[in-house]
Amino acid sequence: MNALADDITLREDQMRLGLWMFLATVTMLFAAFTSAYIVRRSGSDWRHVALPPILWLNTLVLGASSVTLEIASRAGLERRWRAAGGGFAAALVLGFGFLAGQIGAWRQMVAEGVYLPSSPHSSFFYMMTGAHALHVVAALAVLLWSAAATWSAGRDVRAWDAQVGLCRTFWHYLGGVWVFLFALVSLY
Amino acid sequence: MSTHVLGGPPRSPHNVGPAPVEHEPGFIRRYVFSTDHKIIGIQYILTGLVMAIAGAALATLIRLQLGWPEHHWLWLSRLLPVGMPSGVMTPEFYLAVVTMHGTIMVFFFVSFVLVSGFGNYLVPLQVGARDMAFPFLNMLSYWIALLSAVTMLASFLVEGGAAAAGWTAYPPLSAVAAAVPGSQMGQTVWLLSMALFIASFTMSGLNIVATVFSVRAPGLSMMRLPLTVWSYFIASILGLLAFPPLTAAAVMLLLDRHFGTSFFLPSGLIIANKVLPNTGGSPLLWQHLFWFLGHPEVYVLILPALGIACDILPAFTRKPVFGYRISVWCLVAVGCLSMIVWGHHMFVSGMSPFSGEYFSLVTLTITVPMTIFGVNMLASLWGAKLQLTTAMLFSLGVIALFGSGGLGGLFLGNATADMQLHDTYFVVGHFHMMIGGVTLLATFGAIYFWFPKMFGRMMNETLGKLHFWFTFAPFFLIFFMQHFLGLQGAPRRYYAFTAFDYLQKTRGQNLVISIAAMVLISGQFLFLVNFVWSLFRGHRAAANPWHATTLEWTVASPPPHGNFDAVPVVQRWAYEYGVQTIDGDFAVQTVPSVSA
Numbered sequence: 001m002n003a004l005a006d007d008i009t010l011r012e013d014q015m016r017l018g019l020w021m022f023l024a025t026v027t028m029l030f031a032a033f034t035s036a037y038i039v040r041r042s043g044s045d046w047r048h049v050a051l052p053p054i055l056w057l058n059t060l061v062l063g064a065s066s067v068t069l070e071i072a073s074r075a076g077l078e079r080r081w082r083a084a085g086g087g088f089a090a091a092l093v094l095g096f097g098f099l100a101g102q103i104g105a106w107r108q109m110v111a112e113g114v115y116l117p118s119s120p121h122s123s124f125f126y127m128m129t130g131a132h133a134l135h136v137v138a139a140l141a142v143l144l145w146s147a148a149a150t151w152s153a154g155r156d157v158r159a160w161d162a163q164v165g166l167c168r169t170f171w172h173y174l175g176g177v178w179v180f181l182f183a184l185v186s187l188y
Numbered sequence: 189m190s191t192h193v194l195g196g197p198p199r200s201p202h203n204v205g206p207a208p209v210e211h212e213p214g215f216i217r218r219y220v221f222s223t224d225h226k227i228i229g230i231q232y233i234l235t236g237l238v239m240a241i242a243g244a245a246l247a248t249l250i251r252l253q254l255g256w257p258e259h260h261w262l263w264l265s266r267l268l269p270v271g272m273p274s275g276v277m278t279p280e281f282y283l284a285v286v287t288m289h290g291t292i293m294v295f296f297f298v299s300f301v302l303v304s305g306f307g308n309y310l311v312p313l314q315v316g317a318r319d320m321a322f323p324f325l326n327m328l329s330y331w332i333a334l335l336s337a338v339t340m341l342a343s344f345l346v347e348g349g350a351a352a353a354g355w356t357a358y359p360p361l362s363a364v365a366a367a368v369p370g371s372q373m374g375q376t377v378w379l380l381s382m383a384l385f386i387a388s389f390t391m392s393g394l395n396i397v398a399t400v401f402s403v404r405a406p407g408l409s410m411m412r413l414p415l416t417v418w419s420y421f422i423a424s425i426l427g428l429l430a431f432p433p434l435t436a437a438a439v440m441l442l443l444d445r446h447f448g449t450s451f452f453l454p455s456g457l458i459i460a461n462k463v464l465p466n467t468g469g470s471p472l473l474w475q476h477l478f479w480f481l482g483h484p485e486v487y488v489l490i491l492p493a494l495g496i497a498c499d500i501l502p503a504f505t506r507k508p509v510f511g512y513r514i515s516v517w518c519l520v521a522v523g524c525l526s527m528i529v530w531g532h533h534m535f536v537s538g539m540s541p542f543s544g545e546y547f548s549l550v551t552l553t554i555t556v557p558m559t560i561f562g563v564n565m566l567a568s569l570w571g572a573k574l575q576l577t578t579a580m581l582f583s584l585g586v587i588a589l590f591g592s593g594g595l596g597g598l599f600l601g602n603a604t605a606d607m608q609l610h611d612t613y614f615v616v617g618h619f620h621m622m623i624g625g626v627t628l629l630a631t632f633g634a635i636y637f638w639f640p641k642m643f644g645r646m647m648n649e650t651l652g653k654l655h656f657w658f659t660f661a662p663f664f665l666i667f668f669m670q671h672f673l674g675l676q677g678a679p680r681r682y683y684a685f686t687a688f689d690y691l692q693k694t695r696g697q698n699l700v701i702s703i704a705a706m707v708l709i710s711g712q713f714l715f716l717v718n719f720v721w722s723l724f725r726g727h728r729a730a731a732n733p734w735h736a737t738t739l740e741w742t743v744a745s746p747p748p749h750g751n752f753d754a755v756p757v758v759q760r761w762a763y764e765y766g767v768q769t770i771d772g773d774f775a776v777q778t779v780p781s782v783s784a
Contacts, residue, residue, distance in 0.1 A: 014321045014402045021394045025432045032433035032480070036440065036473055040451065045468030117448035120468060127443060 012162040019166050023173055026135060030177055033131065034184060037124050041188065047119040051186060052108040058101035059182055065094030066175045069143075073164050076150060079157065088147035095140050095171075102133050125185050132174070132181055139170045221331075223323035224749055228330045229309030230642060233635075236300030239292050239337055244709050246289035253277045255702025257684040270349065282683035283352035284370045288344070290355030291378070295385055296337050298489050298627045303427075304333065304392045306634050307420045307492065309642065311396050313740035313747065314417050316405025316756040321398035322391075329391035336384035339377060348372030354681065356478055359452035359471045363444045366460040376445060379438045386431045386438075393424035405739065407758035411516070412777070414738045414762040415509065418516050419495025422523040423488045429527065430484035437477035444469070472537055479530035486623045487526040491519060493630030494561060497586040499762075500637050501565065503734040504580035505572035506773055508763035511564040518557035518564075525554040535606045544603040551601035555594070562590055578652030579734075582633030585660045586626050592664070593621025596671055611681075614674025617667040625663055632659065632715070639719075640733050644745045645726030651718040658711025662704040669701055737764050737776050 040046070072087025106126065109115075116126045146167040149160055219227060252261060260275035271281030308326065312319055320326045343350045352370025353362035357378065365372045400413070400421045413421075440451040444466075452474045453466035498509050509515065531539060531547035539547075565587050574580065596618035599605045609615060632655070639647050678685060678694055685691040685698070732741040739756050740747070756778050764775040771779070 010402060014398050017398050017401055018322060018325075018394055021397060021428055025390055025394075025428050028429050028432035029436050032436035032477055035433075036436065036451065036477065039470060039473050039476070040468075043468035043470065045450075045455070116443065117450070120450065123443065123449040123451065127439065127449075131439070 008159065015166055019169060029131070030181070033128050037184065040120050040124070043120060045120065047121060049114050049119055049122045049125070051125070052105045054101055054105050054108065055182060058098050058105065059178065061094050061101060062098045062175050062178055065091045065098065066172050068094060069168055069171055072150070073168060076160060076164065077157070081150065084150050088150050092143055092147055095136070095143055099133060099136055102129060128181050128185070132178055135174055139174050142167050142170055221327060223319070223327045225308045225312045225320045225323070225326060226747060228326050229305050231330050232300050232305035232308060232333065235334055235337060236297050236305055239296040239300060242341060243289055243292040243297050244712065246285050246292065247705065248709055249277065249285050250289060251702040251705040253282055253683060254698050257686050277683065279683045280352060280369050281349065283368060283681070284350040284374065286681060287352050287354050287370065288350045291340065294355060294623065296340060298623065298631070299389065300333065302492050302627055302631045302634070303423060303488060304389070306496065307392065307396050309638065310740065311399055311417055311420050313751055314414050314738050315400060315403060316408055316739045316752065316758065317399060317403040318750045318752065320395045321402055322395050325391050326395050329388045329395070332384050332388035336381045336388060339381040339384060343374045343377035343381065346373035346377055348374050351375045351378035356482065357441070359441065359444065359474050360457055360459070363441060363452055364459050364464065365445065376442065379442055383435065383438055386435050389427055390431060393427040396420050396424040397428065405756045405758050411513065412758060412761045415498040415512070415515060416495040418519055419491040422519045423491045426484045426523055426526060427488045430481045433477050434481035437474055441474065475534050475537060476530070479533045482533065483530040484526045487522060489623050489627050491522065493586060493627045494590070496630045496634045497583040498565060499738065500579050500583040500633050501568050502763050502765050503736040504575040504577055505569060507572050507766050509564065510567035510570070512761070512763060515561055515564050518561040521557040522554060525550060529554055532601055532606070535603045536610045548601060548603045555598060555601065558594060562587065562594065578647070578649055578656055579633045579637035581653060581656040582629045582636065585629040585656065586633065589621050589625040589629060589664070592668065593618055593625060596621065609674055611679055612674035613670040613678045613680055616680050617670030617674060620667040620670070625667065629660065637734065639722065640729030641740055641745050641747070643723055644729050645722050646729050646733065647722040647726060648718050651714050655711060655714040655718065658714060659708060662708035662711070665704045666701050666708065669697055673697055735772055735774050737774050738762050739777055742776055742778055
């Protein structure tokens with residue numbers, strides 16, 4: 001392996017390590033929200049609010065975007081760039097769809113008179129889904145960055161794969177966080 | 189796909205190879221918006237020193253008030269017409285001053301100078317890297333940190349003045365604007381500034397961990413790293429894991445303050461003769477979240493101080509540090525244990541006795557690795573002919589304060605004793621000796637030791653030694669005496685003790701403490717003069733003026749952009765003293781061993 005290739009490998013390793021450390025901090029953030037939720041849940045004024053059914057659809061949309069991202073990634077590795085580009089486009093549309101769906105859910109709740117301070121449950125719901133949505137916005141930027149690399153000409157498959165690897169990790173991670181949060185606010 | 193294993197064997201020479209040929213950057217890119225870890229480190233250090241002056245000014249106000257509680261400081265009334273209208277401080281302003289003193293010293297002085305400043309400067313040099321793993325992120329980290337510092341200082345200027353709920357920002361005081369003037373916009377600005385600080389500190393910590401993991405020079409295995417690097421490594425991991433819960437808590441507090449939620453505000457709270465509409469919130473929830481950060485944070489600050497002292501000691505004992513491997517494992521053990529001891533700050537919060545027992549037990553457990561580390565530092569002095577340079581004096585001061593302050597920790601870690609001592613000056617004395625004194629002395633030790641490397645000039649030793657004695661002696665006196673104030677029942681955060689009969693006899697002690705504080709603060713002018721004078725007029729420094737062994741001493745003083753002309757290949761551990769080489773009684777880490 002020549003020096004240049006070694007440097008590229010090092011950079012990829014560093015980026016991967018950096019991403020995982022960042023995800024560790026995000027995990028700690030949501031762990032703190034969760035622990036606060038569990039503590040506050042024991043308060044005598046806790047009242048569960050009805051969550052809008054659109055959240056189920058949003059969950060499916062986010063799951064589908066993860067699947068399309070995987071399909072795009074595999075297509076790219078097999079150098080089927082049209083399919084990869086299409087997969088990324090679909091993942092992006094679904095990702096933005098999730099975000100729009102979340103905004104829709106908040107609007108529905110507001111329309112029903114359930115606001116941020118209405119109950120501890122609604123406070124946690126708005127806060128945690130809001131924090132998650134902010135991370136999704138950041139992840140969409142990363143997704144867009146990888147999609148642009150897929151759509152552009154003259155790709156280096158190895159570098160592309162490393163970049164997409166970061167994007168996949170971030171995106172699937174946030175999918176996992178969403179499933180956890182949704183289960184928490186629905187079931188507990 | 190990658191074939192590298194992070195944290196595994198050090199990189200091959202290719203990865204840390206000669207600096208690529210780059211065109212010379214202009215002044216702005218080189219010294220202002222620089223991505224060079226050395227410049228960023230110096231930027232952090234200088235910013236932190238400016239913040240220290242602000243923190244010291246606030247300490248002066250505190251001591252003027254406590255030493256002379258009824259004196260009218262007319263010249264101060266002109267300077268601070270709101271806080272000291274007749275020359276005597278108002279209680280509300282005292283709370284704001286105490287809050288900002290703690291906040292600035294913990295987050296904007298020690299964290300800036302010792303952790304981010306020296307961490308940035310030393311880690312890449314000591315691991316033999318050209319720069320941090322993510323140089324741009326590093327630059328971003330500094331500028332966000334600067335923004336957070338400016339924001340924090342600006343909070344004095346907003347309506348109601350600066351935050352006044354203590355550096356721990358306990359609700360309800362911090363959550364209700366009507367509670368105290370500082371709980372108006374000042375507290376909001378405090379939270380925003382902290383959010384910026386946490387973002388910046390996270391970037392910095394992430395960089396340090398990635399750098400230690402991924403760009404160590406060939407031959408530099410983890411067990412050859414200097415203890416300074418180990419301490420930054422552990423402290424950075426702690427910071428990464430402990431700060432996010434404070435972010436979560438800050439978000440919740442902001443929502444409580446401005447959007448009517450009740451995360452921390454309980455039912456039936458009456459403030460300014462009004463019953464608040466909040467229901468069911470738990471102020472204790474904030475305490476748990478805050479101290480989940482707060483306790484690891486003290487180790488984030490103190491571990492680098494200990495690591496630095498361990499690297500300075502052998503240069504002036506001319507023998508290796510004692511028990512290197514055990515010290516490393518102690519750092520790891522302390523790092524792990526520090527995440528599970530936070531409840532010892534809350535023994536009086538009404539927690540279950542079983543929880544109290546648990547937190548006592550783990551707190552006393554953490555003293556074991558800390559004590560071993562301290563004993564290793566002491567043992568490193570055994571049989572050595574000490575060279576009492578300024579840096580060495582400060583390192584010896586670190587050991588002295590670590591031992592004395594640590595002893596107080598044994599009392600506070602025990603729930604039964606803490607019930608009596610909680611929120612008294614015993615606590616103030618203890619933590620000032622530990623995260624105040626140990627870190628302050630280590631910071632000065634580090635500056636005197638690495639100043640020649642940073643600026644290519646030596647600091648004046650006579651002024652330095654004077655500075656040491658004008659720092660160490662009053663510092664020790666102040667905070668040793670505060671332990672006894674605490675034992676007499678003097679509560680912390682009170683702006684005057686004049687109204688309490690049982691504390692009348694402590695007025696003399698407070699006066700002595702205040703006079704010592706003025707001596708301490710005056711002594712710092714010796715440092716400032718020395719620092720500025722040496723920058724321009726100090727003797728030129730050689731590459732390795734202390735005959736030390738770690739990698740930063742193998743390059744010129746100051747090191748060039750890119751640090752190393754050729755890849756350093758590490759042959760030895762970091763403390764090869766007491767051996768004969770052509771250089772003298774030491775071998776830098778790149779000198780091949782005889783058997784090799």
